Amino acid sequence: MQHVLTLHTPSAAREYYRTGVWQSETLYSLLQKHARERGAAYALRDAAHRLSWARLLAWVDAVAHDLDQAGVRPGERVSVWLPSRVEWMIVLLACSRNGYMCNPSLHQNYTVGEIVTLLSRIQARALFAQVGYGADGKQHSVFELVKEVAALKRVYALPGEARGEAPYTYPYPAANAVAAGRAPDLDPDKVVYLAFTSGTTGIPKGVMHSDNTLLANGRAMVRDWHHDKGTVLLSLSPSSHHIATVALEQALVGGFELVLNDPAVGKPAIDWIEESGATYVMGVPTHAIDIQATMRARNQKKLGRVTVFYMAGAPIPKEIAQRFLDTGIVPQNIYGMTENGSHQYTLPADDAQTITATCGRACHGYEVKLWKQDNPDAEAVPSEIGEIGGRGGVLTLGYFAAQEVTENSFNARGWFMSGDLGRFDEKGCLQIVGRKKDLIIRGGHNIYPARIEDLAHRHAGVAKAAVVPVPDERLGERVCLSIIPVAGAQPSGEELLDHLHAAGLSKYDMPEFFLCMTAFTLTASGKILKRELAQWIRSGQVQPLPVRWRERERAKS
Numbered sequence: 003m004q005h006v007l008t009l010h011t012p013s014a015a016r017e018y019y020r021t022g023v024w025q026s027e028t029l030y031s032l033l034q035k036h037a038r039e040r041g042a043a044y045a046l047r048d049a050a051h052r053l054s055w056a057r058l059l060a061w062v063d064a065v066a067h068d069l070d071q072a073g074v075r076p077g078e079r080v081s082v083w084l085p086s087r088v089e090w091m092i093v094l095l096a097c098s099r100n101g102y103m104c105n106p107s108l109h110q111n112y113t114v115g116e117i118v119t120l121l122s123r124i125q126a127r128a129l130f131a132q133v134g135y136g137a138d139g140k141q142h143s144v145f146e147l148v149k150e151v152a153a154l155k156r157v158y159a160l161p162g163e164a165r166g167e168a169p170y171t172y173p174y175p176a177a178n179a180v181a182a183g184r185a186p187d188l189d190p191d192k193v194v195y196l197a198f199t200s201g202t203t204g205i206p207k208g209v210m211h212s213d214n215t216l217l218a219n220g221r222a223m224v225r226d227w228h229h230d231k232g233t234v235l236l237s238l239s240p241s242s243h244h245i246a247t248v249a250l251e252q253a254l255v256g257g258f259e260l261v262l263n264d265p266a267v268g269k270p271a272i273d274w275i276e277e278s279g280a281t282y283v284m285g286v287p288t289h290a291i292d293i294q295a296t297m298r299a300r301n302q303k304k305l306g307r308v309t310v311f312y313m314a315g316a317p318i319p320k321e322i323a324q325r326f327l328d329t330g331i332v333p334q335n336i337y338g339m340t341e342n343g344s345h346q347y348t349l350p351a352d353d354a355q356t357i358t359a360t361c362g363r364a365c366h367g368y369e370v371k372l373w374k375q376d377n378p379d380a381e382a383v384p385s386e387i388g389e390i391g392g393r394g395g396v397l398t399l400g401y402f403a404a405q406e407v408t409e410n411s412f413n414a415r416g417w418f419m420s421g422d423l424g425r426f427d428e429k430g431c432l433q434i435v436g437r438k439k440d441l442i443i444r445g446g447h448n449i450y451p452a453r454i455e456d457l458a459h460r461h462a463g464v465a466k467a468a469v470v471p472v473p474d475e476r477l478g479e480r481v482c483l484s485i486i487p488v489a490g491a492q493p494s495g496e497e498l499l500d501h502l503h504a505a506g507l508s509k510y511d512m513p514e515f516f517l518c519m520t521a522f523t524l525t526a527s528g529k530i531l532k533r534e535l536a537q538w539i540r541s542g543q544v545q546p547l548p549v550r551w552r553e554r555e556r557a558k559s
Contacts, residue, residue: 023367023395028190028213029098032254044259048087049267061177066096068175070183072156076101078127083108086262090241098194101187107197109242114142125153132160190214199340208402209340218395219343220251222365229256236261238285244340272296276306286315286528290322316529317434317452319459323358337361341398360431368394379414390424391417445477449511457505463491470536482515482546495549515546
């Protein structure tokens, strides 16, 4: 590892090995281990397949062999544009086996043209795709347009009959194919994972991870949450999102079954959770909000066999976490990024206040500090809101072919700067305030949307809430509270201002616009796309209503 690419220096690597943060295992070697020791036990499931460890290993070997025969060499990129099905996970494991860089973060909401651009950018050697998949997959064929990607050596199509549409494509290798050829690449420090994540410019950055930087996170989570071979983990997040990779890490470390959620089957998520026997569910807060709404509509008190519900990707409304506690489910309040995994989380023995109001402490192998918002090289003072910085063995190896971006992601002391704001409570647990770029500055006063959203979610008539800025010539920005109401509820803007005041929101942070909507646009991972909502307001596509908190007049009434 070279210092010019990443701050994982050789001395730091030696320390990670000494403390057990990094080990000699790879994703593939763990698969081999479980297949050898518990080959008949279930390992991976989707709507169409339920694979044992032995069956999974055979299929991974078959795919790896086919890629090798196609001329894909170690270090080259293999891209995956598939829904959440077992074939997706098999490709990642095959890449770990042969030493390829798996590029799994091609989301369903990408267009065919965007996919072609990204494949060209990383010079992908192989692509696995599904007929008709993607934002415009019914109008355009990725199998035709990828002819523009000169580096591609092989294109695999699901289902296999796509060969008739594009003769140069290949069907996904069968599980019973003969697997032979090159020996497995068991170097745990090779780059095995290349995932795109959007930056502040909107240009995706290619986050690189090794087997070790991925598995360090999985080891910590399995140990801290006492998962074992009886755990059944279901990921509601799509496989193109890093949450699904964190799920795979844990399943491989713990040797338990991983269940994928493919919405295309048309089954409500809550029914799939119960049918699969999931004990541990992973997703984002919007997944939790939707499932809890369904539980209320069905008058359902329990969620199958679920005892743990992981939530990450956005600040978790306190009410949502508390509702899970009230039904006997322990929330995993998580903070992390594609760059550093799910590195910050609460523990099962934490008290309710810690679980519902914080995302706990950094996991084994990672450190977190807060840095001044206006000077990332100066550490924030106790109780001060600061930008979250981190370092350790779960951190990315750097950004693909982007030396300047990699260097600029660290402060002068070598800490990776997240762009998120937080504070530590009196127990040393991290409270997320929000994205630095989401900060609303009204007349020089800093307003943090995450707090307003959290308080708004406590209103019985609010299903989802998002706070975005409204441009203002005099003050720069004003605050707009946008909600999706609970079915049958119609809370007014004035009612919500009263609620926010009663919940403790300062009059200086009160929203001045209110917008009631039927749906929010979501990212591929299920997070509210607030940038688009703000753009709709700026363009006049939606028109929020002016509201105003009048404390004295209300106090008299």
